[in-house]
Amino acid sequence: MQIEGTLLRGRSFEAVEGRVTVDDGEIVAVEERPTDSDRIVLPAFVNAHTHIGDSIAKEAGGDLSLDDLVAPPDGLKHRLLGAADTDSKVRAMARSLAYMESTGTAAFVEFREGGVEGVEALRSALSGREIEPVILGRETVGAMEASDGFGASGARDDEFGRERNATREAGKLFGIHAGERDSSDINPAMDLDPDFLVHMVHPEPLHLQRLADTETPVVVCPRSNLVTDVGLPPVADLAERTTVALGTDNVMLNSPSLFREMEFTAKLCDVSARDVLRMATINGAELAGVNCGLLAEGYDAKLLVLDGDSDNLAGAQDLVRAVVRRAGQADVQRVIR
Structure with missing residues (x-):
């Protein structure tokens, strides 16, 4: 499984365009690459x-x-x-x-x-x-x-x-x-x-x-x-x-x-x-003691995918701030477990 979008990766939640690759329930790759997707991908x-x-x-x-x-x-x-x-x-x-x-x-x-x-x-x-x-x-x-x-x-x-x-x-x-x-x-x-x-x-x-x-x-x-x-x-x-x-x-x-x-x-x-x-x-x-909570290789693929083009999130300048202070259930596109 591969998911593209703006990734909030690592402990700093650096926002980068890219792709997450999941194999057998584990994150095996987090790649920075151009994407046209409006998704915001972060750890669940x-x-x-x-x-x-x-x-x-x-x-x-x-x-x-x-x-x-x-x-x-x-x-x-x-x-x-x-x-x-x-x-x-x-x-x-x-x-x-x-x-x-x-x-x-x-x-x-x-x-x-x-x-x-x-x-x-x-x-x-x-x-x-x-x-x-x-x-x-x-x-x-x-x-x-x-x-x-x-x-x-x-x-x-x-x-x-x-x-x-x-x-x-x-x-x-x-x-x-x-x-x-x-x-x-x-x-x-x-x-x-x-x-x-x-x-x-x-x-x-x-x-x-x-x-x-x-x-x-x-x-x-x-x-x-x-x-x-x-x-x-x-x-x-x-x-x-x-x-x-x-x-x-x-x-x-x-x-x-x-x-x-x-x-x-x-x-x-x-x-x-x-x-x-x-x-x-x-x-x-x-x-x-659970192996999730981070968008990084080796962690379980428990991921939250938000619609970055929702009426609520479209135009957000700081995605981490928008996720924390603004996002909600209506913005959830998918939850991957």
Whole structure:
């Protein structure tokens, strides 16, 4: 397979006319050459933090506080999930997965509620889909053993020492929420030596130094933080010290579209479009351990093809900026997985 157009290649997303050659699902050549194509070809997205079980309860929370919305075990989300039957949850998740695929997401990291049963429900929802999951079970060691790792709710909810040790022994990913409401749970979370942290809205200078020293990656979810009224993460400060990836968080609160998350982050968080595109692609891929997120030889051919001559994108002078701040689902011509 060969795809021609303007390629956003490498880690700098240099815009060049050219052709990508794919063989057996792998990028085998990225060539610079003249082309008449209006396509824009870039790596498909990696959504580094989702809760798609919430797909049964979109916009159910109104103006509730963060704890009332999602805190285990009695937050609204947990009560709604507990009351819903498995088939309903599977159907709702399958629709969110279809939407994620249509908006250019090739892989995602899911914090999956419901123990082993929750992991199995997500696998059922993934049937027939091409999106690549990295599933982090929650609540029990058994859920970790049945999935790709453990996704902890936060050090304010539990110590998670046993789960961390079991996850390390299994050689799997361990992620944990930290610094979402305030800074009090950041040090206990970092003491667990996680593979990554989620949110980090309220880091203090000590925490920023710890991030720099340990190089612990952070996943930020700015739209979610704004909806739950906890503030915006200091994305630029975080990115100066460690790898930052982008997630959309709860489907209950926001659509799982990285187009929307990128635009929001670029316009409100004082980071460049190139940095934001890295957060939505290669940074999330490396955090999750998936071989995509870059338009370069040797990477899996998970590619997003946009119509550069759409009414929305025609005339764009800076393609990276246009992709990050302007593009959307209507501009997607093809998603290659």
